Amino acid sequence: xxxxxxxxxIGPLAAAILVPFVRHRAGLVAMLGATAGLLAAxxxxxxxxxxxxxxxxxxxxxxxxLRLAVDPLGAVLTTVVxxxxxxxxxxxxxxxxxxxxxxxxxxxxxxxxxxxxALVFADDWLLLLAAWELIGLASYLLIGFWxxxxxxxxAATRAFLITRSADLGLYLGVLIIIVETGTSAMAATGxxxxxxGATAGLxxxxxxxxxxxxxxxxxxxxxAMAGPTPVSALLHAATLVVAxxxxxxxxxxLMSSGVLLVVGLVAGFSAVVTGLTAIAQQxxxxxxxxSTSSQLGLxxxxxxxxxxxxxxxxxxxxxxxxxxxxxxxxxxxxDRHATxxxxxxxxxxxxxxxxxxxxxxxxxxxxxxxxxxxxSKDAVIAATLESPHPAPFTPLAVVASALTGVHxxxxxxxxxxPARSRPQQ
Numbered sequence: 001x002x003x004x005x006x007x008x009x010i011g012p013l014a015a016a017i018l019v020p021f022v023r024h025r026a027g028l029v030a031m032l033g034a035t036a037g038l039l040a041a042x043x044x045x046x047x048x049x050x051x052x053x054x055x056x057x058x059x060x061x062x063x064x065x066l067r068l069a070v071d072p073l074g075a076v077l078t079t080v081v082x083x084x085x086x087x088x089x090x091x092x093x094x095x096x097x098x099x100x101x102x103x104x105x106x107x108x109x110x111x112x113x114x115x116x117x118a119l120v121f122a123d124d125w126l127l128l129l130a131a132w133e134l135i136g137l138a139s140y141l142l143i144g145f146w147x148x149x150x151x152x153x154x155a156a157t158r159a160f161l162i163t164r165s166a167d168l169g170l171y172l173g174v175l176i177i178i179v180e181t182g183t184s185a186m187a188a189t190g191x192x193x194x195x196x197g198a199t200a201g202l203x204x205x206x207x208x209x210x211x212x213x214x215x216x217x218x219x220x221x222x223x224a225m226a227g228p229t230p231v232s233a234l235l236h237a238a239t240l241v242v243a244x245x246x247x248x249x250x251x252x253x254l255m256s257s258g259v260l261l262v263v264g265l266v267a268g269f270s271a272v273v274t275g276l277t278a279i280a281q282q283x284x285x286x287x288x289x290x291s292t293s294s295q296l297g298l299x300x301x302x303x304x305x306x307x308x309x310x311x312x313x314x315x316x317x318x319x320x321x322x323x324x325x326x327x328x329x330x331x332x333x334x335d336r337h338a339t340x341x342x343x344x345x346x347x348x349x350x351x352x353x354x355x356x357x358x359x360x361x362x363x364x365x366x367x368x369x370x371x372x373x374x375x376s377k378d379a380v381i382a383a384t385l386e387s388p389h390p391a392p393f394t395p396l397a398v399v400a401s402a403l404t405g406v407h408x409x410x411x412x413x414x415x416x417x418p419a420r421s422r423p424q425q
Contacts, residue, residue: 002056005044005070005121008078011036012085013114019107027093030106034086034113041075041082041117048075055123064184069123076312077120077246080319084238085113091327092230095334105145109234112138116239119246124184125174128250132170132211132243136163139240143227155223162220166210170247173203177254190253201259204251205266212244212300213293214270218277221293225285225339229330232285236292237323245299245315249308261389264304268396271297275403279410284329285339287411291365292322294400298380301400305393307383314376321365321373325411328358332415341414348416359412366408367401377401 015033019026053071060066089109096102115134122128144156174184180196181188192200208214213221221241225232235241248255248263255263271294278290295318302311331354332347333339348355364371367378381401384393 002054002068002070004040004047005074005078006068007040008037008044008082009114009117009121011040011114012110012117016107016110016114019103019110023103026103026106027089027096030089030110031086031093033110034082034089037113037117038082038086041078044070045075045079048072058127060124060126064126064178065124066127067123067185068121068127069186070121073249073308073312074121076316078117080316081113081116081120081238084319084323085109085116085234088230088234088237088323088327091233091330092228095228095230095330105142105228108138108141108145109230112142112234112239116243119243122250123186125177125186125189126184128186128247129170129174132167132207132247135240135243136160136167139163139224139235142231142235143224145227145231149226152226155220155226159220159224162217163210166206166217169203169206169210173200173207173251176200176203186250189251192254193256197254198256198259201251201255202262204247204254205259205263208244208247208300209266209270210244211247212241212296213274214244214266214297214300215273215293218270218274218290218293222286222289225283225289229285229326229333232289233323233326233330236289236326237319241292241296242299242315242319245296245303245311248300248303249311252303252308255303257388260304260306262304264301264384264387264389264393264396267297267300267304268393268400269297270294271301271400272396272403275400275407278407279403281407282341283339284332284341284344284411284415285326287407288322288325288329291404291407294404295322295365298377298397298400301393301397302380302383305380305383305387305389307379307386310376310379310383313379317364317372317376321361324357324361325365328354328361344415346415346418348412349418355412355416358415362408362412366405 012033015030055069058066119131140160147153180192274293281287299311364373367374381397384397
């Protein structure tokens with residue numbers, strides 16, 4: 001079973017290795033790797049649903065072997081990553097047509113996916129750390145893909161530096177866990193308690209806040225919109241930013257009630273602040289980026305409330321909704337060569353099917369029943385009500401959810417309204 005699950009990593013990794021040698025077929029090779037990963041992920045999910053679960057040990061450092069685990073959490077997450085990445089890469093084949101150096105693009109995208117799949121299945125902290133670093137490297141390469149354009153290089157560098165600075169928390173947390181337990185196995189994480197456990201938990205929260213663009217480290221995510229739209233869709237839906245949620249879900253046994261309170265307060269505050277930020281945006285992709293920070297705040301708030309399932313449920317629904325929104329935004333951008341609301345006015349009337357999909361995804365993200373976002377947000381709010389700290393958590397969750405509806409209403413209204421007619425000369 002582990003061999004099948006490992007194909008979810010090996011498929012895109014093999015594509016990343018092969019792409020430089022088949023430059024004119026880079027998109028096809030990337031798609032083949034993603035498809036192999038998708039089939040492996042779906043097979044793994046079906047087998048785990050039947051009750052299968054297994055851990056395997058791989059060669060690693062002396063007395064610190066590497067471990068892969070196939071469990072319910074990993075099976076759900078690998079399927080989310082595989083489904084989103086396959087459709088994003090399919091979209092990217094058309095989106096990147098005519099661009100130069102597409103081999104570099106598809107190679108980095110495949111590496112991005114492979115690293116995220118390794119993170120999902122990691123059952124020891126050293127393997128998770130290695131996958132975490134590869135995700136950071138791939139995101140830097142992809143955000144800066146158009147490095148010859150103004151401000152693109154600066155945006156990639158800012159994203160890299162902010163997330164790398166926060167990554168010091170991951171190094172500190174992992175070091176404390178290994179020193180306290182004598183092993184890097186995640187199964188032993190719950191044995192770390194007291195001041196060591198609290199310090200490790202807060203350090204891991206710092207790393208998660210950096211990757212998941214939580215306040216006050218959220219600014220880099222909107223600048224990351226300088227990359228191609230398929231990068232934005234993959235980054236926001238199933239790879240880089242959700243790594244923080246995966247990290248805290250895996251570290252949950254370590255979290256004391258005090259640390260979970262801090263996690264929930266930071267996440268809830270971030271969800272509200274970035275929701276307000278999204279409302280103030282006049283650029284479609286920057287609005288979607290701020291919205292991502294807000295939704296990630298809701299996921300982390302669910303973890304702070306003690307419900308990893310609610311966080312993963314919202315992660316899965318958000319991946320579908322946000323990837324759809326970004327891919328539609330890419331179509332609008334291609335038509336108008338801009339993402340500002342003023343420039344996009346009327347594009348929804350020209351692209352009616354795309355606009356319809358964009359509107360439905362937006363309604364789902366806003367939490368309109370019976371769409372998926374309603375149920376996942378309901379799970380998050382229910383988790384806050386049942387948590388030890390409903391007084392601060394529940395209002396933050398409700399306000400952040402309400403703000404989602406406000407900024408989601410702005411985007412369809414902006415791209416769907418009639419374009420202003422130009423005065424006759």
